Amino acid sequence: GSQHRLWPEIEKTVKQQVEMAKLGVGECGTGWQLFAEDGEMRMYRREEEVDGMVVDPLKAVHVVKGITGHEVCHYFFNPQYRYDWETTLEQMTVLETISEDSLLFLQTHKRIWPASQRDVVFWSHMRKLPDDQDQDGPDIWTVVNNSTEDSEHPANAGKCVRIYLTVCLMCQTRVDPPKDGAPISRDNVSCKITYCSVVNPGGWAPASVLRAVYKREYPKFLKRFTAYVKNQTKNKPLMF
Numbered sequence: 594g595s596q597h598r599l600w601p602e603i604e605k606t607v608k609q610q611v612e613m614a615k616l617g618v619g620e621c622g623t624g625w626q627l628f629a630e631d632g633e634m635r636m637y638r639r640e641e642e643v644d645g646m647v648v649d650p651l652k653a654v655h656v657v658k659g660i661t662g663h664e665v666c667h668y669f670f671n672p673q674y675r676y677d678w679e680t681t682l683e684q685m686t687v688l689e690t691i692s693e694d695s696l697l698f699l700q701t702h703k704r705i706w707p708a709s710q711r712d713v714v715f716w717s718h719m720r721k722l723p724d725d726q727d728q729d730g731p732d733i734w735t736v737v738n739n740s741t742e743d744s745e746h747p748a749n750a751g752k753c754v755r756i757y758l759t760v761c762l763m764c765q766t767r768v769d770p771p772k773d774g775a776p777i778s779r780d781n782v783s784c785k786i787t788y789c790s791v792v793n794p795g796g797w798a799p800a801s802v803l804r805a806v807y808k809r810e811y812p813k814f815l816k817r818f819t820a821y822v823k824n825q826t827k828n829k830p831l832m833f
């Protein structure tokens with residue numbers, strides 16, 4: 594709830610991340626380079642290093658027919674589905690239920706040779722927001738994941754190198770109602786997904802290895818995740 598110690602940080606970070614997700618990549622000179630394309634999916638990155646470590650910000654935009662923003666966020670946020678779509682996940686633990694729309698996670702990811710194995714502690718918050726660019730359109734749904742400390746799980750205490758990340762999944766639903774006034778079906782909806790992530794690998798890992806991993810894993814992740822949502826929702830009523 595709003596009294597939780599993390600609540601102020603959650604509020605601030607969600608607003609900040611949604612505003613950044615809304616910024617296009619089109620503005621020339623913003624340094625975004627297109628590195629992967631697949632149908633409607635476009636993936637961009639900026640090459641950035643912090644203390645000699647690759648932290649390349651990533652921004653992906655994808656348009657998927659037949660699903661809504663609420664559904665995309667529902668399957669991204671809820672832990673019970675994560676092992677179905679997150680292929681690099683080795684272990685996931687919910688450390689704390691902050692509120693019904695905010696969870697604290699510990700995750701260990703599969704080791705990427707030759708780098709050491711990584712783990713991450715992050716809060717995850719799901720929220721519906723009015724779409725200020727389309728007042729009478731459907732709301733925006735978002736999930737923001739942001740690294741945080743947890744006294745029970747100090748960084749680098751075990752075999753894993755602790756990574757730090759900020760992730761924003763922002764979803765804008767589009768409804769094209771049928772001409773004949775029939776009820777809205779999945780054929781009349783689509784979702785514009787903006788996925789932004791910055792991952793600090795926490796400890797040294799070869800830049801070439803990390804960039805190759807991101808180039809391979811991010812397109813695979815977004816394609817697999819959105820296909821998963823389509824498959825999970827195809828015979829279910831629409832969730833707006």
Ligand SMILES: CCCc1ccc(-c2ccc(S(=O)(=O)CCO)cc2)cc1[C@H]1C[C@H]1c1ccccn1
Nearest residue numbers: 679681702711738756760792794806807810811814
């Ligand atoms: C050295 C860094 C290793 C590494 C640590 C962490 C992550 C990672 C963690 C969380 C999230 S998420 O979007 O919050 C979904 C919840 O799991 C995405 C990515 C990715 C990689 C690397 C393994 C690569 C990768 C990249 C993209 C997607 C999946 N995996």
